[in-house]
Amino acid sequence: MSPPHDNTTSAAGSAQPPDPLPAARVSTIFRRAAHRLRRVYSLIGLVVLWEVLARFIENPLFLPRVSVVFGTIWANFVSGDLVRDIGASSFRALTGFALALVIGTLLGILMGWSAKWDNFWNFIISFSNPVPKLGLIPLFILWLGIGESSKVAVITAGAIFPILINTYNGVKGVNKLWIWRAATVGASQVEMLRTVILHAALPQILSGARLGMSVAWIILLGAEMVAAQVGLGYRILYGQQTFDTALVFAGLITIGALGFVFDRLIVAISSWLCRWYFRPGEERAMAQ
């Protein structure tokens, strides 16, 4: 079984030492770390450029220094304002997103599967999709009041479309043979949707979720700027009103960081749930 000149990992049991190439292994680890860092270079470059520009301009109202912005983030964090803002904003974005995910996936599957549902909803979707969702804020405030529900509702209204449309396309594209195979072994409609269609369309559903999540953060900001006493959108607006440019930047950076974390979370969940779809090569492509 073991060829004499085998220098791969299957060399165990031969006369060679158990770990013949430690240097190669270390360099592999180093190369992987360097590969990951490659994406950070550009970010570091941007921060340096910003700091240089800020020092050159010397006008904190226009462009505060990086150190001042991070100082503001830290101060707000210590005072508890930032934590409350993040909490309020995350609650709104995630609640709105979760509702959009449930409704969008269900409706998308039903529309993709049944011509009746498709016919009923298709024009409604085409009409309401391009309506700017921020324009719904006044309406939702009239309907639901100025509290949390109007904000969550407008986020749901925005995030639902990319999820629904991706799910619909995913269901439409399910391999016909899979459907036929399930039908010939006696799957009921519900079993078909749950065991075949949902799984087969999951990669598209999750790619819709990724888009929906970013839409949720975009709309959240607008909603919080119109009517809120806490939240990152409110904080940014407050920074503008008090001529605190550093606070505006602090809010924007925090939103970027939160959006980044949730986006990576969805990517990680996708590539775990859809291991069959994202083979190693594709997984890396998706993560880029």
Place this chain on the structure above:
Amino acid sequence: MNGRPVISARGVVKTFSAQGQTVKALDDISFDVRQGEFLSLLGPSGCGKSTLLYIIGGLVQLSSGELTMEGRRIAGPSRDRGLVFQEAALFPWMTVADNVAFGFKLKAAGKRSKGEIDAAVDGLLGLVGLKGFQRFWPDELSGGMKQRVSIAACLATDPKVLLMDEPFGALDAQTRGTMQRELLRLHETSGRTTLFVTHDIREAILLSDRVAVMSARPGTVKEVVDIDLPRPRWRTHQEDNHEFLALERRLNALLEHDVGSSSATAAPHAVIEGQPAP
């Protein structure tokens, strides 16, 4: 081999409409599939033999005519009629074991314990020569192995009739030969009624009790030829004997005659597509 008919087709017609034109794909198809027999539908590409199989499977609606299984009209798919497709239609998000167990876990299969299902899956995988492959993913298998899994998954519902749509068409010659022997063994030990679609004359002779030869455009059953080679055949090699070669010549002539006649009327590309294997 004079079993009672399990599936009966009487005057089955299938037409497709596209862009205002109606094309007759199948015309006046009449034949029986008898209890326990292995019947092949042999015909050139594009003769509608796969469509006919899907109609019998209940996946495609017929346009007119009568199609019954054990006296009842076929209106949709059923666990009584298992289908093996040309491309292995395995679910890539399920392991081999889960793919095979799919038919067991549906409501139509009744309640079974996990232990019962596992044992049944082991048995079926053993039957197709894939013991120990339970935890593999479909992507990790070769084409032949995938098709073995498909057959095992299809047998999970214990169908009365096995419908197979050129199941070995996408395999290399070596693997195809092995799979044909395996199928012979399965058929000859279980006696399950099988309807097998192929364009390969030698494959049809090797496997079948009877071969229904189809002509193209519109597809119709031209003649049903008895294959009187002795069974069991899975251990023996008889592709070179006199009877086998005589049958091959006869089926070849039937198919060639058809290709010649259809070229004179319409659809010249059917001649190229329908060229029987030499």
